[in-house]
Amino acid sequence: AQSVSQHNHHVILSEAASLELGCNYSYGGTVNLFWYVQYPGQHLQLLLKYFSGDPLVKGIKGFEAEFIKSKFSFNLRKPSVQWSDTAEYFCAVNSWGKFQFGAGTQVVVTP
Amino acid sequence: GAGVSQSPSNKVTEKGKDVELRCDPISGHTALYWYRQRLGQGLEFLIYFQGNSAPDKSGLPSDRFSAERTGESVSTLTIQRTQQEDSAVYLCASSLQVLGGQGTNYGYTFGSGTRLTVV
Numbered sequence: 001a002q003s004v005s006q007h008n009h010h011v012i013l014s015e016a017a018s019l020e021l022g023c024n025y026s027y028g029g030t031v032n033l034f035w036y037v038q039y040p041g042q043h044l045q046l047l048l049k050y051f052s053g054d055p056l057v058k059g060i061k062g063f064e065a066e067f068i069k070s071k072f073s074f075n076l077r078k079p080s081v082q083w084s085d086t087a088e089y090f091c092a093v094n095s096w097g098k099f100q101f102g103a104g105t106q107v108v109v110t111p
Numbered sequence: 112g113a114g115v116s117q118s119p120s121n122k123v124t125e126k127g128k129d130v131e132l133r134c135d136p137i138s139g140h141t142a143l144y145w146y147r148q149r150l151g152q153g154l155e156f157l158i159y160f161q162g163n164s165a166p167d168k169s170g171l172p173s174d175r176f177s178a179e180r181t182g183e184s185v186s187t188l189t190i191q192r193t194q195q196e197d198s199a200v201y202l203c204a205s206s207l208q209v210l211g212g213q214g215t216n217y218g219y220t221f222g223s224g225t226r227l228t229v230v
Contacts, residue, residue: 034154
């Protein structure tokens with residue numbers, strides 16, 4: 001079955017630490033890849049997306065993600081997190097118009 | 112059911128017709144969101160329901176779009192006089208939201224979407 005896996009359900013780190021969230025998918029063929037963020041009490045917002053071209057994608061708020069086709073991965077990174085990055089992060093795959101979301105990773109950044 | 116259920120999964124309609132999309136959230140989830148994704152774009156927030164509070168309709172793109180939710184159960188998104196630019200995947204999500212402070216979403220779960228094509 002096609003699936004999207006996020007490696008961590010909960011991540012706690014200190015301000016200025018680096019963040020990397022793993023995402024693997026099991027789709028074959030062409031996929032569009034996304035990372036979304038949901039801040040507490042708010043709706044989902046797009047962080048970045050990959051459709052084609054440069055596999056290193058830069059998004060908003062200093063986030064970036066790298067698409068590694070051979071590993072079916074699309075990991076999210078941020079070199080130095082801030083307290084305001086506390087949120088839930090979702091990886092998503094769109095294949096043939098159908099969306100599949102990962103279960104989400106709750107990130108807590110402590111001051 | 113175990114997940115968020117959306118129907119229909121696919122809908123093709125003629126320009127100018129009205130369509131109704133349905134979302135069955137996870138039982139007990141107080142928060143319900145509608146999003147859409149048009150081809151080549153990311154998710155676009157449409158509307159948000161939280162319990163008995165007035166819905167946040169700030170994302171609805173025009174007055175042709177409306178949504179209702181009965182209590183904490185089913186929601187319907189209605190698009191009147193559909194246009195070709197309405198063609199998109201419409202996604203519903205639900206969560207158990209804890210009110211107070213900044214609020215926290217638990218168990219945020221998406222449905223598989225309705226693919227709407229306006230011809």
